[in-house]
Amino acid sequence: MPPPHSARTYPFLSTPFVARLFKLALCASVVALAGCAATQSRQTADASSNHLLRDSYLLSTQSDPLGAWLDSKDQLDINYPQSDNPSSQIPKTMAATAMKFLGVKYRYGGDAPGEGFDCSGLVAYAAEKSLGLKLPRTASSQAQEGISIDRGELRRGDLVFFNTRGRRFSHVGIYLGNHQFVHAPRTGAAIRVESMDIAYWRKRYNGARRLKAQPDTAQR
Structure with missing residues (x-):
């Protein structure tokens, strides 16, 4: 009489059956490993893409914590002067x-194109060339010119001021619309456009002024 639990009593434990089970398990393992490899590959690609975006940002800002340099008008949604007549001025x-x-x-103390500009130098030059105004040379003095404007009333050409050195009106730029302004940031940087919604500028914003053009000069 055969002993209990013998191969004849349980034929599924025969060697061919075990071999088939082993093959099925092996196939399942290969599929699982392939899936893991594909997932890992996608994750690696995503991480690489994120690193490229980060490196691109740092390159464009020169590791500047004040925000990205948005030098494309397609990114800014700014109303640039246009004319239907190409020959018109x-x-x-x-x-x-x-x-x-x-x-x-940027150049500290600069107020002319040939030598570069600091923040107030750029504003003074633009005001004289477009409005015929001779503005004071410092940002704090320029903050006394024109009339005070609430942030919600800002228009293209208004002056926007920031506290960047622990004192009010220590930095100035020119508002462009759509929460953007153009300015000369700091030593080692270049004149650029930035968003006033960036946390750095939002926290340091402390007022705006609207200048009045001299007779027979263009608007802002």
């Missing part, structure tokens, strides 16, 4: 004058 506006110097290096 485009009005010289304060904002458009400043925008011509995007990429020019």
Whole structure:
């Protein structure tokens, strides 16, 4: 009489059956490993893409914590001066004058295109060329010119001021619309456009002024 639990009593424990089970298990393992490899590959690609975006941001800002340099008008949604007649002269506006110097290096005390600009130098130059105004040379003095404007009333060409050195009105830029402004940031950087919604600028914003053009001069 055969002993209990013998191969004859349980034929599924025969060697061919076990071999088939082993093959099925092996196939399932291969499929699972392939799936894991594909997932890992996608994760690696996503991580690489994120690193590229980060590196691109740092390169464009030169590791500047003040925000990205948005030097493309397609990104800014700014109303640039346009004319249906190519031969007509485009009005010289304060904002458009400043925008011509995007990429020019910051220079402390600079107030002319050939030497570079600091923040108040850029504003003074643009105001004189477009409005015929002789503004004071410092940002704090420029904050006394024109009339005070609430943030919700900002228009293209208004001056926007920030506390960047522990004192009010220590930095100035020119508002462009759509929460963007053009300015000369700091030593080592260049004239650029930034968003006032960036946390750095939002926390340091402390007022705006609207200038009045001299007779026979263009609007802002």
